[in-house]
Amino acid sequence: MTVTEIASPWLTDLDPRAVDEVVARLQDAADHGRTVVIAAHIGPDGDALGAALALHLALSRRGARTLPTWGEEPLRVPAAYADxxxxxxxxxxxDIPVDEVDLLVSVDSASVSRLGALQPLLAAGAPVIVIDHxxxxxxxGTVHLVAARAAATVVxxxxxxxxxxxxxxxxxxxCLYVGLxxxxxxxxxxxxxxxxxxLGGRLIEAGVAHEELTRRLFGTRTVGELTLLARALERLTFVPEARLVHAHVTAEDATEAGAxxxxxxxxxxxxxxxxxxEVAMVGRQETTGAWRISLRSRGAIDVGVVAARFDGGGHERAAGFTAEGTFxxxxxxxxxxxxEVRGG
Known part of the structure; x- marks a missing residue:
């Protein structure tokens, strides 16, 4: 057994044949200058962006024509990831030339809905690689690397x-460290x-500015973000029968706060x-009126299963979905x- 196998039990979640196929397809794209769309999920977090940009940098240097993106317009990069x-x-x-796409790589998206405006690419005929945890x-997709025990997609x-x-x-x-x-x-x-x-240690050894990144990602908030937090906490509500605490912000709140x-x-x-x-919920209203919902659990409830009921997804303790209607x-x-889930 190799050191990698000892340290990385999540690798056993993957079909070795699928791993070989993905490596071969990515190598072929680099060797022949193929056009590769690398898609993060809508409303990308650090893992989605870090995974997409790491693949973009690596494959483009090898000769592929890589187009990193996600399915929303305009693309609004969160301030913490702007650099x-x-x-x-x-x-x-x-701006993606659909007829020229040779390969679509989806990173950190649990379902088609998370691709947003990029969903039509699935019907364009190009192979689809799904990399997710x-x-x-x-x-x-066409071939899947889904490792539920991996700590992040960047792994x-x-x-x-x-x-x-x-x-x-x-x-x-x-890029990898931000995702991790x-x-x-x-x-x-x-x-x-x-x-x-x-992996974190190896990335720091490679030169990651750990202190600076930590301060930017977790230690800095704009006045607008703090204003929006205050607005949400004014609406904090406890639903005793569900052990649910929830809060929300409207599209108007976000516009006024500039967050x-x-x-x-x-x-x-x-x-x-x-x-x-037991479960926390925050709703953020989009300009369309739909609600983007974030869920967190202390462990007694699998919010990934809950989110899936709304065509969303995620993990046992962190998940999300989009829903229509009033909050x-x-x-x-x-x-x-x-x-229902608790009763089951």
């Missing part, structure tokens, strides 16, 4: 880069294992600490599902 290597190379969905992944991407013999420079390490540290909650979440800790989607993560991180909460209607539907 990530490769971020200036992002391509809007409307969400246990609720629906396997919507799987790092393994692919290793098999492609890509040298780990500071830019690649920075955000999805493990600064190595606090239950998914943090030896493999994640060892981006990333502010929702700051809100859920506070709401989840409520001592009476109260969404809460009522969620409470009903929570009671």
């Amino acid at each position: 990530l290597p490769g971020i200036d190379d992002l391509v809007a969905p409307s 969400h246990p609720t992944n629906t396997r919507f 799987i991407v790092d393994e692919l880069l290793r098999r492609l013999d890509v040298d780990l420079d500071v830019d690649l390490a920075t 540290v955000t999805d493990t909650g600064r190595f606090q979440h239950a998914t943090t294992d030896r493999a994640a800790m060892e 981006g989607l990333e502010a929702t993560e700051a809100i859920i991180d506070v709401v989840r600490t409520a001592d009476v909460a 109260d209607e969404v809460v009522d539907r969620l409470v009903a599902v929570l009671e």
Whole structure:
């Protein structure tokens, strides 16, 4: 047994034949200058962006024509990720030459709905590689690398880069580290294992500015983000029968505060600490009127399963979905599902 196998039990979640096929397809794309769309999920977090940009940097250096993107327009990069290597190379969905796409790589998306405006690419005929670590992944691609025990999608991407013999420079390490540290909650979440800790150490050795990144990602909030947090906490509500604590912000709130989607993560991180909460929920209204819902669990309820009931997905303790209707209607539907899941 190799050191990699000892330190990375998540690798056994993957079909070795699928790993070989993905490596071969990525190598072929690099060798022949093929056009590869690398898609993060809508409302990308650090893991989605870090995984997409790491693949973009690595494959483009090898000769592929890579188009990093996600399925929303305009592309609004969260302030915390504005300086990530490769971020200036992002391509809007409307600028992607659909007829020229040779390969679509989806990173960190558990379902087709998370591709947003990029969903038509699935019908364009190009092979689709799905790289993800969400246990609720629906396997919507041609070949799948889904490792539910991987601490983050960047962990799987790092393994692919290793098999492609890509040298780990500071830019690649920075993208991977941002994904790792955000999805493990600064190595606090239950998914943090030896493999994640060892990868973090290796990335720091590669030159990652750990202190600066930590301050930017977790220690800095704009006045607008704090204003939105205050507005959400004014609406904090406890639903005793569901052990649910929820809060929300409207599209108007966000516009007035000048805060981006990333502010929702700051809100859920506070709401989840409520001592009476078994499940925490934060709703962020989009300009269309739909609600983007974030869920967190202390462990008794699998919110990944709950989110899947709303065509969303995620992990046992962190998940999300999008829903229509008033916020109260969404809460009522969620409470009903929570009671059903708990009863089951």
